Amino acid sequence: MTAPRELLLAGVGTMGRPYLQAAARLGVRARALESAATWDNRPADLAERFYRVPGDHEESWAGAVEAAVAERRPDGLIGFAESQVVAAALAQQRHGLRGPSLHAAVVSRNKALQRALFGAHGVPQPGYLHVARLGEARDWMLRHLPVVVKPLNLSGSQGVELIRTPDEAEEAVARRDGEGRLLVETAVEGPEYSWEALVGGGEVLFENVTAKETTPPPYFVELVHRCGHDFAPDDSARVRAMTSDVLRVLGMDTGLVHLEFRMSADGPVLMEVAVRTPGDYLPDAIGLTYGFDLYEAMVLLSVGLPLPDLPRRPVSRAATVFLTAEPGTITRIDGADEVRAHPAVVRVRPRKGVGDTVQPLTSSGRRLGHVLVDAASPTEREDAVKFVRETLRVAVTP
Ligand SMILES: Nc1ncnc2c1ncn2[C@@H]1O[C@H](COP(=O)(O)OP(=O)(O)OP(=O)(O)O)[C@@H](O)[C@H]1O
Ligand SMILES: [Mg+2]
Known part of the structure; x- marks a missing residue:
């Protein structure tokens, strides 16, 4: 009899638990790394051993993974979220384990x-300027309005802002000039989608397109x-041509890809790509959609x-x-x-309750929970x- 396979999962939290549950169902042994911040809530029964990671920066994860x-x-080694992707890719490369490739991880x-x-390879994407401080982009912004200002490596739409008018550009420069390096891009018009794929040795094994509904500009927080x-x-x-170009330029080898794009009048335009598990419970919705x-699948791969x-x-x-x-x-x-009683509702999961504060909806971390629907x-x-939307109502006093 051959020994059971073993998975090392870097980063669990709440959203990474399904990997450990999947491993258990498949008879794959598991160890996991958990950050100090979520250590007390680690699902101790789901892995043979947990390693505590002291800080949440990539270097800390890299040391702990190694x-x-x-x-x-x-x-197998899976880096769960953004802060674990490079840490996992370093160890994957060094120890000959399957993964997206160090190149894809770093670029993502x-x-x-x-x-x-992507610009060097002609992948359709917004015009852009990368500046050390926003003031350096003032003239470029005024020539290219409307534009989007965004940090280089945050997520959840944090710091992503649409600038429509010269006045807004001046105000943004005054407010954000001290923020350091930023990316300024031409604002692409058209509905937004994401593409989720499971890739093995560079080949697309499974793919799905998700249509997004977001809050109106300036913040684009995802709603459905x-x-x-x-x-x-x-x-x-056209979407297939873009996604395969993106995989090629990334040097994507093996793992999950989550790519965001807008469908402009001229075809798909890349927003960004990540080589990790898609967020927002998308794996659950994808699993229901495709059965x-x-x-x-990711654990087996x-x-x-x-x-x-x-x-x-x-x-x-x-x-x-x-x-x-x-x-x-x-x-x-x-x-x-x-x-909950509706036949198409799979689960209702509020994150906030009576007495909690609702902050202005400027990033996805400020949403109040989710409902998973399947029809x-x-x-x-x-x-x-x-x-x-009509039935589940959160009442607030301002
Ligand atoms: N150049 C652009 N043109 C039009 N819309 C844009 C542009 N850049 C960003 N957006 C909008 O802002 C959203 C957030 O931008 P981006 O994906 O770069 O940030 P993020 O912090 O990674 O967000 P998330 O984690 O939610 O994906 C995009 O999904 C898109 O709706
Ligand atoms: Mg994004």
Whole structure:
């Protein structure tokens, strides 16, 4: 009998737990690294050993991952979120483990580096200027309005801002000139999508398109994700051309890819790409949409076990719907039971309750929770999304 395979998971928190649960179902042994911040909540029963990572910066993760791999080389290593991607890629390269490639990991972590390399290869993307301080971009901004200002390596739309007028540009320069390096981009118009793919040895093994609904400008906070989106054949071909160019320029080897783009009048335009598990519970919505477990597939791929045939077409239509409210203090949450009882609602998960503060919705961390919906058809899904929005109401006093 051969020994069971072993997975090392770097970063668990809440959203990484399904990897450990998938490993348990598959009979794959698991060790995991957890940050000090979430150490007390680690799911101790889901891994044979947990390693405590003292800080949340990439260097801290890199040291801890290297130590865990040196203790015993696992068959697979998964870096869960942004702060673990490079740490995992360093160890993957050094110890010959499967992963996105160190090149893909490093490029994915820096939006200015993405623009520079994708620009060199002609991937469709916004015009951009990378500056040491926003004041240096003043003239460029005035010539290219509307523009988007963004930090190089934050997520959740933090610090991402649309600037429409010369006055807004002056105000942004005054407010953000001390922030250091920033990226300024031409604002691309068109609906937004993401593309999630499982890639093995550079080949796309599974792919999904998610249509996004966001708050209006200037902040673009994501409100609804609808998985299993179908483009018309022409657009579909253009999206495929862009995604395969992005994988090639990244030097993507093995793992999950989460790519964001807008569909402009001239075709798809890249927003950014990440080589990690997509956030916002997308793996759950993708799993329901295609009738398989994305976490299990990723674990099998990582530890080098054979994958089953992966689905190509949706068998259902899932969506995640995020809860929001005006700023203030929550006084009541109504309709949760009715929403839970709806046949298309899979779960209702508020993150805030009565007495909690609601802050202005400028980044996704400020949303109040989510509802996962799964319906037989796009029409039924729309009915369910509408029902959730009308029924689940968060009342606040300003
Ligand atoms: N050049 C652009 N043109 C139009 N919209 C843009 C542009 N850049 C960013 N946006 C909008 O702002 C959103 C957030 O930008 P971006 O993805 O770069 O930031 P982020 O912090 O990584 O956000 P997230 O983690 O939510 O993906 C995008 O999803 C998009 O809707
Ligand atoms: Mg993004």
